[in-house]
Amino acid sequence: MSIAEYHKLVRDKIPEMIREQGETPVFRILEQEEYLKELDRKLDEEIREYQEDKSLEELADVLEVMLAICKARGYSEQELRDVYEKKHAKRGGFEERIYLISKE
Template identity: 45%
Template sequence: MPVYHKLVRDLIPQMIEATGKTCVTSILEPNAHLREIKTKMQEEALELQEATSKIEAVEELADILELVHTALAIYGVTYEQLEQVRVLKREQRGGFLQGIYLIEVEE
């Protein structure tokens, strides 16, 4: 029996059982849940980096966004509050749309 020890989407256990298999799961407490969200975020970011098509990239971005929404719920922060922080940072420091790549800074 394969062992995974990783965070999965909420409907994955039902999907596994629908195939006639059984699985063992547990519900994480908030601190462990946040830790696993961060781990899953890294996994999804690597999958985004490896995406070779627009469709694959959008799928990985959707996974990352789902993780963001889940983390916000655990932190007790709304998406609107996150958006306010994003807008403020963009106003103060800019966004990433221009693709500016910093090479070096002389002292």
């Protein structure tokens, strides 16, 4: 029997899915500070995967991690949306594809 090593944060249902495949997951529950650190690592991983693939699926994974970070840091999804909308109203978005060269 071979052992696959991962050492990374995984989605909540992964241990159950591993059991359903007849294997035994070995895991632990992270403390809050560790969890925040691993969420940041997971965000980097998901962004890399999106950059390689450019798929909506990978973009959804980035959003999933962003929402988990938001919650883990004590913010609600609505608070995030409110800050986003305020910044968007004040500074705009990226829809017009403006690429700033310089400022004189």
